[in-house]
Amino acid sequence: MRMIISGGGTGGHIYPALALIEDLLKQEPQSEVLYIGSTRGLEKEIVPKKGIPFKALKIQGFKRSLSLYNFETVALFLKSVHNSKKIIKDFKPDIVIGTGGYVSGAVVYAASKMHVPTMIHEQNSVVGLTNRFLSKHVDKISVGFKDAIKQFPANKTFFAGNPRAQQVANIQSDFKWSSYGLDDNKPTLLIFGGSQGALKINQVTAEAIKHFNGCDYQVVFVTGQKRYDSIMNYIDNNKINVGNNVIIKDYISNMPEILPKVDAIIGRAGATSLAEITALGIPSILIPSPYVTADHQTKNALSLVKNGAALIITENDLNVKRLTENADQIMNNKNERMLMKENSYNMGCRNSADLVLDMARSILK
Template structure:
């Protein structure tokens, strides 16, 4: 089978696509892939480093306010459709899947018009503009949250989960915490604010360090590379903490997650997929700077199931952070209950589910 994958802009669109490609390649080695993205997005470097065939098109997203740029975007979309059709005619895919981001617009639209089986994958609990537009033309809409299905044609929606979940389940590394100077059998909190870090989370954690140093649990604290130097300087003024390790970034996050007992961080779709796949309790601090406030809505799904606590950034203080960490890490019964609730939401076989959707469409075409 030959599959075109498209998705870009942010890691939240790219890593699920990459996880899908890896899983399918492992299960069905004869499958051929072509990834269509943009040179400006993160996907250009990430996909090429994985030695996956990559073809770029030029496209930009629509502004949500009236802007002359939107006229240019319409022109780029039309050209993007023409360029996509050329790539699709040359590669001759059996199916095309889009994992989000504006680059999917012309690619999936072109594929649908060429009568190629098409699937879009919506990771969040609130649909993106591109996916809402494409849902009128594609064959299937794969989702990760049940409630997002109401925004799409009901006959097209199928709940598959996030492919990223499939990867993280099998990735545990022995001695992962020891490599960060922490103990393997002590309850551990992983605190991070995304790949670039989050200023508000960093401020709350810095103000909590002296309190956390006295706890019977330990903390692996990821600052984000741009914040690391300043955070390290402030931490040094407070002294040395045997149960706290501060790092700028973790490249092998999928190997670390299975070794921790609670995750503190943002509520992006990929993070939630990883957390729930492993059955981890979480303390979610949604980013208030995302479209349609979708991270808060993502977090609410876990909170309503009893799998997470939510702290809004505007209400985040060191006192509330420490109290919430204590509520999870110092109460074994509570932590176990949250873990079970989290695991119920997890969909560990998401990549295979998604491939079966593609496979069925190809067979029925």
């Protein structure tokens, strides 16, 4: 298969695309793939390091207020569509797949106008602006949350889960907590606000360390690289003792290898994170980011909550008391934790990439 794939801006769009590429090349090693991203997104750093052929388009998103910036946005979109057509003509793909982000809008739209088979994947429970636009033009639409199905044309849409889930589920890990100076036999809670860290989660967690020091479970607190120094300064200035069962890290590069050893997680509710959590069946306490479009992280989180796989704390309600009470509820009650684990696992889709590729092949027949 010759495939062009496009997804940009954030890891939530990039990692599902990479998972699809990995699965395709396992199934069909002779396949050729081209990734088209943006000049501004994380993909320009991540994708080339994977050895995947990459081209970048200059594109940007709309501002929600009236602005001259939006005229530039339209001009860049039209230019990106034009450039995409040239790339598509040269590469001659069998199919073009978009995983979200503004750049995928230009690429997939261009392909549809050239009558090249097209698909999109929507990771979130609330459909993004780009995929809402593309839904009228593509052949098939896969979704990561069943709640998103009703937001798309029924005759095109199918549930496949998130391709990242299959990638994570297949990882064989021999990681041991003892390599971090922790106990391999103690229940472990991971607190992680994302690669950049989350300010309020970090602040509340730092204050909660005094509580965690006296717990029968251990805590791995990942601050994010940009916020590590400020958190450590706060801990030093407030003379907070970090006990033997709490470890603070700025970043964990091998997170997929660590996740299978985690008993519960506190973090955001991005689509990729939830795909990883449910693929492995990890109980969670979700603190949705209030800074995302259409509050989609809250809706993502509620999909797990209503299935008994997670607890939720809004950022406005987040404080030391709420955080520690919820953590204790899961970590000190093995029966509840095991039930949440089962419910989480039952929500996971561990053949997501296979399902998307199978649908892609069906379009080509």
